[in-house]
Amino acid sequence: MTTFDLFLQQAINGLSLGAMYALLALGFTLVYGILELINFSHFNVFMVGSFIALWTLQQFGLFGQETILVGLPLAGVLLVTFTVTMLATGVIGVGIERFLLRPLRDVKGPAAMITTIGVSYILFNIILLTVGADSKNFPNPLPPLQIAIGGAVLRLREVLIWIIATLLMLALTFFVQRTKLGRAMRATAQDPEAARMMGVEVDRVIMTAFFLGSALAGASGLIFGLYYNFTSFLIGFNAGLRGFTAAVLGGIGNVPGAMLGGLIIGLVEAFGGQLIGSAWADVIIFAILVLVLVFRPAGLLGRLAPNRS
């Protein structure tokens, strides 16, 4: 492998990681933008999403990596699995908001944030105690297609992940920018009081933010499984922490910022592993975060959060 091949290969690795982190970062950012709440339950909604995807794929008779699908059956299975997983995690997100966080909305202090940490641990332990602690072999029906670019290898799996992540992010951008509910979300994010006075149903907007964020976490759980061919009850913390860091790096509350932050963290992880050593990946990632925040406290693209007067 030449240095260029190596650069290319690590860029491919980094972009795939980045796509996953970006989808996770969006969930943090959507909720923070409206409620100024860091939703730690998001970590494990992602993890639960990967298990829902695992069970859905098993309903199609897919176990391990032995059954390969192509063409329409593959598209059909993926479409159904993405839909089921995203709906299910979306509903979990809405449930968390409606029953556990709404009663605390007007409580000052960290009660809501602590609740989200509690919910995170509850989800974590439910999965641990019901499915067990060992790593699960994640079904993967994708054909093992790949093309060589010099010495680097680009697999179908990576291309698919980039396409799906890009489509989901475009859809979200369209929703936030162009639809009525999206406009209501932006208005609430700017000034909830004024938005309410103008007739925006703030409760509905908040539920939408939780639904969308959690659905994206579900999608990213499924992508995680397809990418690594495994899942376990443990995956939430590491990926979630990086997703959260990506959101802060890009500017929390800022949707394009979350995407940018995700990509940067993914690339830093890949190139840091190459140049310095994988053991140092976390040190590098968080050192960059600290440095960026020292010079740009609002993150790269600026923080967007409600104006409280």
Place this chain on the structure above:
Amino acid sequence: MLTRRSAFTAAAGLATAFAAGPALGADKVVKVGVDMSFTGADSTDAIRMANGGILAFEEANAAHEVPGIIFQVEKYDDGSATAGQYDPAQAATNARKMVSDRAILAALGPQMSGAGKAMSPILSAGNLATITPASTNPDITDPKFAAQYRPAGKAIYFRTVATDAYQGPNMANYLAQPLKVRSVYVLDDSGAYGVGLADAFQKQAEKIGLRVLGRDRLDPKAADYAAVLTKIKSLGPEALYYGGVSQAGVKLAKQSYEIIPNVIKAGGDGMQSTDLLVGAGFPAVEGWYATISAPHVTDDPKLAAFIRRYNDRFSVQPDDFAVTCQVGARVIIEAVKELVADKREVTRAAVRDAIQAVQMQDSLLGPIAFDENGDLRNKIISVFQIRKDESKPLDSPEQYRYVGVAPSA
């Protein structure tokens, strides 16, 4: 329907019930603490292993092998949910609990060296001997570290396996000859066992002229090893050696199969695990080498009777660690038997001394005797390779084919 198996289970259950009941109140109960990582990535192995010891105690009780003594197993779990595998803090807590329970006169375990390092100073202070059937980090029994791991002086950490001081180096020899590997990349999983094993391997590799192209550390909780594997691919070693257990091992097997499929891959007893077969599965695990620090005996016709009894009792196939654990339990039984025969009082100190002095000629592992540090006197490292056998269950330990003994360092 009363099958032979259910009849056996019923009989064993009855025997235990009677034994534990007040009807035989004259018998002295000797409690044995069994500490393994029952929660987390190594749980399947933990259960399989512990059952070897449990079976030995059940059979000794059923046969009234030691007159006036009933053995009672008390399980301790050093795995924790937050660690996802063994947790040294939990292991230390378990050691304290065992020491404070006066009825516990000996212990079996732990499974993991990281747990062993946390437990041994506490067990030493309580003068409670333990026999580990699996933990292989050499520091714990090394006299150089006696002040740290056995502050009270006497050896309390006995093993029915050899240590990584042999496991890593002997595997380096095996890679060089017969596998004729000339260059290698070394990884570990940041744990006490993994780092020690990889260090010992690397030292011997350098000594015998195997070129070590690099060394890196995996975070067992991270999901993505593509960056480090891509780096390894660019360096082009002929072999990869991994010191670590299955939590990182599962992901390493999966991702290395995709990124560096043609590199020879080897690990220690941490990769001798059905958790690996289940979590990573074929084809990713095909071709991996793994070692154990004990002679390979489950294919030995001498063991057929034990394997059948184990299978009848637990409905799974035992592996070599079920045997090392059975032998550990037998050592405790022999030690107590010796004390009773000599009409000496069965105390912790006496049991420790009796374990130290045990000379078994015909254990399932062959002759067993300990040196003054608690290590086995005869040390054998067996090498296995995973080769898919469609006729057996794909998650059975039988997928590991015995390929020989690794040359001594």
